[in-house]
Amino acid sequence: MRRALKKLLTDTFEVKGIWYLPGSSMTEESxxxxxxxxxxxxxxxLIGTFHGHSFVDIKxxxxxxxxxxxxxxxxxxxxxxxxxQALISAPGFDTITYAVAYFYAGTQLVEDESAALVKNASFSLTNLDAWLDYKIIKQDGELGTKKLMLTIDPNAFTGDRKLLHIRSRALKLSEEIRYNLVFPKESFLGEKTEIIVQRFYRFSSExxxxxxxxxxxxxxxxxxQLLTLLIGYAMYFSYIxxxxxxxxxxxxxxxxxxxxxxxRIFFSQAGDPFKSRKRLRDAQRAILIKRYDLSADMESVFxxxxxxxxxxxxIASPYISDLYLPAYVENKYLNVVRGLETYHRFFISSPQEDDPLDSDRASxxxxxxxxxxxANRDHFIKRVCYEDEKSFRKRLKDLFHLVPANLVIRLxxxxxxxxKNKLISTIVDTRNYFTHRDDKGKYANVVSDDKTLDVLTDQLSVLLQYFCLTHIGIDPAVVEQRLLDQLH
Incomplete structure (x- = not known):
């Protein structure tokens, strides 16, 4: 069995040892x-309890x-x-089980996680190899000829390995690669020569x-979250x-x-990392925004x-979360619609939204x-700040006006x-019905069957992707084309 420090977050393993509380003796009170x-x-x-603790402490x-x-x-x-859980066994051994939120393997220094303790953090994710699509093997000669030479040079990246400066965080983000060669014992016995390549990122201070x-x-x-948005698929940590x-x-x-x-830090991850990885390997072209699409803008985008x-x-977290866990289609719909509405609130200023009542509302x-x-303020503030469905309709009209015509037509x-007004009414009525869950008869255009609602959710998700990706600085023409390619 590999040691825990070499384990991955996608592994399942056990660690036998002795355990004790901070401030107690490892040799006498473990x-x-x-x-x-x-x-x-x-x-x-644990087989037994910590010194000074009893099974009553389980409460x-x-x-x-x-x-x-x-x-x-x-x-x-x-x-x-x-x-x-505690189990008292007589005769036998008493045991107590703790649920652990997360743990660090390889150190006892991380008792105060907010303290400045570390130089850098390296990490990798499933599907990262599909995103960091650069190669380190150079081929001289042609297959089928008498001589073919393959050169492995980790410093000669196809696609140019990058060092990104995240100035808003005073951090550096470097793209790294590590490889290992496994040679056969006898080159003429048909054994494999393996090249194990690991791509990863590293954060450090400027x-x-x-x-x-x-x-x-x-x-x-x-x-x-950003990489999930760019790729369009769930990404799970392999290690941090x-x-x-x-x-x-x-x-x-x-x-x-x-x-x-x-x-290394170990924690639980929601979803199924193996299913996500297999899906993307089966369809490499399914990546939404390729790394080379960002070109020289990559640093500014990040x-x-x-x-x-x-x-x-x-805006994006609820939508991204739905990529990791199965969710009811109604909740997915509400998350996407809420994302579109919130995007408009934050980033789109429209002269049509100037409200003559704003000064009175402020008073x-x-x-x-x-x-x-x-204790009672929220009750009144929510009513003063309430915006009726006309406001939501106006937001949707603004958003549809900003989406490229070809993308709207394809969707x-x-x-x-x-x-178009009928479509907007459908979006609004469906949002209002699933939000309030009152009389369905109040909403003339509500979509209630799962299949149609799922299609509408996917269509609106494309709009949300377009706005989020273009807002962070990706060329709108590139985003439009990549979304059209996926829809095709």
């Missing part, structure tokens, strides 16, 4: 147990940090551990300062690895040796995503904030003004 990891669940089963809602040392000699830090694991982890998750500052040791003969110190992360995340809100008890067919 408990034997097994840490079990799978992409969907993490548990720690205690407070979470624990637990340290561990495995039978392979690796250190562990388990965070946010909650007692989940100033070479140390960074906190929490900050890097959150930034990596935000980058995954943090590098600590090197330590130095002097040997008995006076030599100074420098040691590198890494750790930086723009992080600059407006708070707003873009509110009423000021009165509420100054005179109504805080909905040729439409005259009356047909």
């Amino acid at each position: 408990v034997k147990g097994i840490l079990r990891y799978s992409p969907n669940e993490i548990t720690l089963e 205690d809602p407070s979470s624990l940090t637990i340290y561990g040392f495995s039978d392979h000699g690796e250190w562990f830090t388990l965070l946010h551990c909650l007692p989940a 100033s070479e300062d140390l960074l906190s694991p929490k900050y890097l982890y959150e930034t990596i998750q935000q980058l995954r 690895e943090f590098q600590f500052p090197n330590t130095k040791e002097t040997t008995p003969d006076g030599k100074e040796i420098e040691h590198k110190h890494f750790c 930086d723009h995503w992080f600059q407006e992360q708070e707003q873009l995340s509110e 009423i809100l000021s009165f509420i904030n100054e005179n109504i008890p805080e 909905f067919g040729e439409m005259n003004a009356t047909q």
Whole structure:
């Protein structure tokens, strides 16, 4: 069995060891147990209880940090551990099982995740090889000739390996590659020569300062959202690895040796990473925005995503989440429609939206904030700020006006003004019905059968993709063509 530090987030494995609480003695107050990891669940089963804890503590809602040392000699830090199950056996061994939110393998240094502890973070994702589509093998000669030479040069990337400066975060993002050759024992026995290539990203500070694991982890998750949006498929982490500052040791003969110190974080991932990876491998052309589509704009696109992360995340996150987990078609529809409406609120300013009541509304809100008890303010503010369906209709009309005509025609067919208004009424009525769940008879154009609603959801998803991708700086003509290609 490989050690935990070499394991992937897509693996399932167990770690046997001794476990103890911070501040207690590893040798005298530790408990034997097994840490079990799978992409969907993490548990720690202990044979016995920690010193000063009893099985009654299983009702205690407070979470624990637990340290561990495995039978392979690796250190562990388990965070946010909650007692989940206890089994009292007489005769036999009493056991208690903790649900573990996530853990670090290879260190006990990460007790305060907000502290500046690490130099960089390297990470890879499923389907990343399809996105980072560059090659390191050069061919001299032709197949079928007497001489064919293949040269492996990790520095000669087809597509140009990039170093991106994420200035809004004062971070560098580098594209990296690692490969390993497995040679046959005898070249004439038909054995395989394997080239194992691993593509990954690495975040580090522009100033070479140390960074906190929490900050890097959150930034990596935000980058995954962007890549999911670009590719159009779910992407799952293969690993996230943090590098600590090197330590130095002097040997008995006076030599100074420098040691590198890494750790990996393990956490549960929603969805099915294996199904997603197989689907994309079966259809490489299904990638929505290719890496080469970004060309010289790649750095500005990535930086723009992080600059407006708070707003873009509110728009795109619900839609992106639906790519990872199965969802009811009604919820998927509402998420997409909400994304379109929120995009308009944040990024489209239309003279038509100037409301003569705005100044009066501001006066009423000021009165509420100054005179109504805080506990009751939301009740009145929501009513003052309520926008009726006419506002939503106007937003949809604006959005349809901004989408390229060819894309609208491919999605909905040729439409005259009356047909376009009917489509907008359908979108509005369907949104209102599934939001309020009141009398369906109030909504003349509601779509209620799953098949038609699924088609409408997919059509509106394309509009949301168009707006999000063009907003972060991708050439609108490129986005339009790639969406048309996929629809074809």
